[in-house]
Amino acid sequence: MRWSLPIIVAIVVCSGLVHAARSQDHEKTVADGVYSDAQATRGAAAYEASCSGCHRADLGGGSGPSLKDQRFAQVYAGKDLQSLFTKIATTMPRGGPASLADDVYLDIVAHLLRENGFRAGEAELSAGALNTIRIVAGRPKPPPPVGDFSYVEVVGCLSGGPRHTWTLTRASEPVAVHPAATVSASTAEASKALGTNTFHLVDALAYAADAYIGHKMYVRGVLIKLSNEQRLTISAFETLSPTCAD
Numbered sequence: 658m659r660w661s662l663p664i665i666v667a668i669v670v671c672s673g674l675v676h677a678a679r680s681q682d683h684e685k686t687v688a689d690g691v692y693s694d695a696q697a698t699r700g701a702a703a704y705e706a707s708c709s710g711c712h713r714a715d716l717g718g719g720s721g722p723s724l725k726d727q728r729f730a731q732v733y734a735g736k737d738l739q740s741l742f743t744k745i746a747t748t749m750p751r752g753g754p755a756s757l758a759d760d761v762y763l764d765i766v767a768h769l770l771r772e773n774g775f776r777a778g779e780a781e782l783s784a785g786a787l788n789t790i791r792i793v794a795g796r797p798k799p800p801p802p803v804g805d806f807s808y809v810e811v812v813g814c815l816s817g818g819p820r821h822t823w824t825l826t827r828a829s830e831p832v833a834v835h836p837a838a839t840v841s842a843s844t845a846e847a848s849k850a851l852g853t854n855t856f857h858l859v860d861a862l863a864y865a866a867d868a869y870i871g872h873k874m875y876v877r878g879v880l881i882k883l884s885n886e887q888r889l890t891i892s893a894f895e896t897l898s899p900t901c902a903d
Contacts, residue, residue: 686791687738690778692767697777700768703761707750716772721751725773734794739787742766759784803833803880810834810877811856811889812849814901817870823861825889827901828854831880851901856880856889864894873898 685691705714711721722728733741746762748754757765767782803809813828829852851873858866858876877893 684791685789686793687770687775688793689790690776691738691780691786691790692770692777692782693780694771694777696764696781697767697771699761700764700766700771703757704765704768707757708765711751716769724769729769729773730794733792736792737788738766738782738790738792741769741792742784742787803831805880805882807831807833807880808836808878809880809889810875810893811854812873812875812897813851813854813856815866815869815872815874817867821862823858823866823870825854825856825858825874825876827851828856830854834877854887856887859888859890861891861894864891866894869896871899871901872896873901 708721711719712724713719716725717723718728722732742762745765746755746757746759750756763782763784767777771777809831811825811828811831813825816824816826818824829849831854856876859878859881873896875893875895875897876889876891878890879892881888881890
């Protein structure tokens, strides 16, 4: 059965709205890039010096328990990062608990997250954020490949056209994202290089798009590939800059 374009658009727009509603309720987790690579690298050095003697260099456990994979998930999944930080900062190293500076313990937490497969972000993990970030089980699955009807995010320049039409020009390559991921244009997206793609935006009128013409925009939604153009429904629409300089 072949569906007409209006029916397809209605389906994916509704899907995008459902994703947006779910995302608004989504709390931040360790899968959202809550530490920086530089912080985790410092943490690796601190861990090697103070923790590897008991927990092994690969976190696999020795005289101390494993700090990765299944056991990490069993002990900490569902808790906030404050619980992990407090455990480390008050009991480790074994010969001198609470003997390291708080920022060193934060670095070690970042190292543990990276070794457990959670991606880095742009900002460093801070003490004030620990009780707002939930630990989730297992290594996060990579985003699915981009194809027709993929849920994606892009950055580009917003242009207006006749009869309430809007286009994202000079847009980056679409990147598949999980619908439940936090919907917020981060520093990483703001600094993302523009590209050569063009996307026609579906129902941008609902987002007062005229106010952002000429802006560098972050858009998240469902990708629709037609024979002669690419379209995006919208479930997240944020301005990154009032100008569209790369």
